[in-house]
Amino acid sequence: MAAEQAPTASEYVVHHLTHLTNTKQTALVDWTVFHLDSLFYSIALGLLAVFVLAWAARRATAGVPGRFQAAVELLVEMVADQAKGIVHSAHSRKFVAPLALTVFVWIFLMNFMDLIPVDLLPRLWAGAYAVAGHDPHDAYMRVVATADINITIGMSLSVLLMCLYYNVKIKGFGGWMHEMFTAPFGNHFLLWPINFAMQIIEFIAKTVSHGMRLFGNMYAGELIFILIALMGAAWSWSLGGAMLWVGHVIAGTLWAIFHILIITLQAFIFMMLTLVYVGQAHESH
Amino acid sequence: MNLNATLFAQVVVFFILAWFTMRFVWPPIMKALDERAAKIADGLAAADKAKTDLALAERRAIDELRKARETANEFKAGAEQQSAQILDAARAEAARIVAAARVAAEGEAAVAAQRAKETLRDQVALLAVAGAEKILRREIDARAHADLLDRLKAEL
Numbered sequence: 001m002a003a004e005q006a007p008t009a010s011e012y013v014v015h016h017l018t019h020l021t022n023t024k025q026t027a028l029v030d031w032t033v034f035h036l037d038s039l040f041y042s043i044a045l046g047l048l049a050v051f052v053l054a055w056a057a058r059r060a061t062a063g064v065p066g067r068f069q070a071a072v073e074l075l076v077e078m079v080a081d082q083a084k085g086i087v088h089s090a091h092s093r094k095f096v097a098p099l100a101l102t103v104f105v106w107i108f109l110m111n112f113m114d115l116i117p118v119d120l121l122p123r124l125w126a127g128a129y130a131v132a133g134h135d136p137h138d139a140y141m142r143v144v145a146t147a148d149i150n151i152t153i154g155m156s157l158s159v160l161l162m163c164l165y166y167n168v169k170i171k172g173f174g175g176w177m178h179e180m181f182t183a184p185f186g187n188h189f190l191l192w193p194i195n196f197a198m199q200i201i202e203f204i205a206k207t208v209s210h211g212m213r214l215f216g217n218m219y220a221g222e223l224i225f226i227l228i229a230l231m232g233a234a235w236s237w238s239l240g241g242a243m244l245w246v247g248h249v250i251a252g253t254l255w256a257i258f259h260i261l262i263i264t265l266q267a268f269i270f271m272m273l274t275l276v277y278v279g280q281a282h283e284s285h
Numbered sequence: 286m287n288l289n290a291t292l293f294a295q296v297v298v299f300f301i302l303a304w305f306t307m308r309f310v311w312p313p314i315m316k317a318l319d320e321r322a323a324k325i326a327d328g329l330a331a332a333d334k335a336k337t338d339l340a341l342a343e344r345r346a347i348d349e350l351r352k353a354r355e356t357a358n359e360f361k362a363g364a365e366q367q368s369a370q371i372l373d374a375a376r377a378e379a380a381r382i383v384a385a386a387r388v389a390a391e392g393e394a395a396v397a398a399q400r401a402k403e404t405l406r407d408q409v410a411l412l413a414v415a416g417a418e419k420i421l422r423r424e425i426d427a428r429a430h431a432d433l434l435d436r437l438k439a440e441l
Contacts, residue, residue: 019287021289025287025289027287028287028288029287029288029289030287030288030289031289031290031293032289032290033287033289033290033291034289034290034291034294035289035291038291038295039291039294039295039298042295042298043298046298046302047302049302050302050305050306050309050310053306053310054305054306054309054310056310056314057309057310057311057312057313057314058309058313060313060314060316060317061317062316062317062320062321062323062324063321065317065321069317072314073314073317073318076311076314076315076318077318080315094307094311095303095307097311098303098306098307098310098311099303099306099307101306101310101311102302102303102305102306102310103299103303106302148291149288150287150288150289150291150292150295151291151292151295153288153292154291154292154293154294154295154296154299155295155296155299157292157296158295158296158299158300161296
């Protein structure tokens with residue numbers, strides 16, 4: 001251990017914040033790059049979420065429910081109630097309510113990855129990488145998919161697509177365009193461009209803030225876990241500050257407990273905003 | 286914070302998962318919830334109905350009991366009246382039989398007394414005749430006469 005040069009704090013953090021990609025990304029925007037780790041955890045947890053739900057659904061009976069069924073029903077009823085209060089179209093709810101349920105459970109699971117010790121999965125991955133004969137320094141792995149802006153913006157973009165779809169479906173393309181040009185300031189030919197610009201800004205702001213809120217919370221949470229881990233690591237490197245280890249335990253415990261609230265809250269907020277935005281697409285100004 | 290194709294992959298995954306939930310998760314759970322709600326509503330209605338039925342049955346039972354008690358009382362009153370009548374009739378019959386027996390006994394006693402009187406009278410007459418015969422026989426002997434009379438006297 002002492003023979004290897006230990007990574008500096010900055011190297012450690014950067015290594016933790018680098019995605020596993022198919023090719024190295026050099027530009028800020030590059031549509032040929034995939035974040036393989038984010039996609040793996042996103043898809044794996046998404047499948048876990050829907051299959052566990054489907055398993056519960058398949059065994060669901062109208063009789064006395066077991067604990068597992070009751071828990072799933074609690075979740076479903078919560079989402080169904082929220083959807084009923086926000087989206088005033090029973091037909092749309094047939095798709096929007098299950099979507100909201102998926103979003104809630106899926107995002108919760110992706111956020112939950114933050115509570116797994118921050119070095120555990122990357123270290124296992126580095127070990128596997130080394131066994132396969134590669135340089136473990138190149139074994140990048142980020143386990144919190146929602147701390148990847150592509151994932152969160154991808155989901156908020158999906159919600160935007162749904163909003164556009166329901167706008168056209170409910171109001172008709174003409175009706176929607178009429179609203180785009182006459183709301184929010186009124187129907188006057190001088191106001192049309194301003195209205196349209198406002199509407200476009202609103203759509204962009206909604207989508208970006210929707211994705212960025214989740215991303216920001218989870219990225220910050222992950223970063224703090226990394227910094228707390230660094231505090232414990234500093235003890236093992238320096239041999240001097242045993243207090244840092246105690247600090248690691250205390251801070252890690254407190255932040256993890258607080259994070260239980262954050263991951264649930266952020267999943268709930270994302271679900272609620274999905275419903276609100278889709279609900280807005282059903283209402284005319 | 287790099288934007289890349291992960292974003293579009295996520296959009297596709299998003300809709301596939303949402304579709305899956307809509308197709309395989311939501312309907313069975315909602316169906317189970319609705320069915321259970323209906324079951325509970327039925328159960329509550331049945332419980333209400335059972336409660337009213339029970340109240341009705343209790344009222345009917347009380348009615349029946351009261352009616353039975355009334356009937357029994359009627360029967361009892363009738364029986365008492367009848368027994369009183371029978372007793373009265375028996376008492377009257379007994380009194381009549383006693384009276385008839387007394388009348389019959391008195392009649393018999395009167396007849397017997399009459400017969401005894403008549404017999405006595407016959408015997409007195411016979412005695413008188415016998416006395417007279419003896420007196421007549423003793424007419425010859427005055428002393429004897431007086432003696433006979435004395436004897437007669439003693440016989441009477």
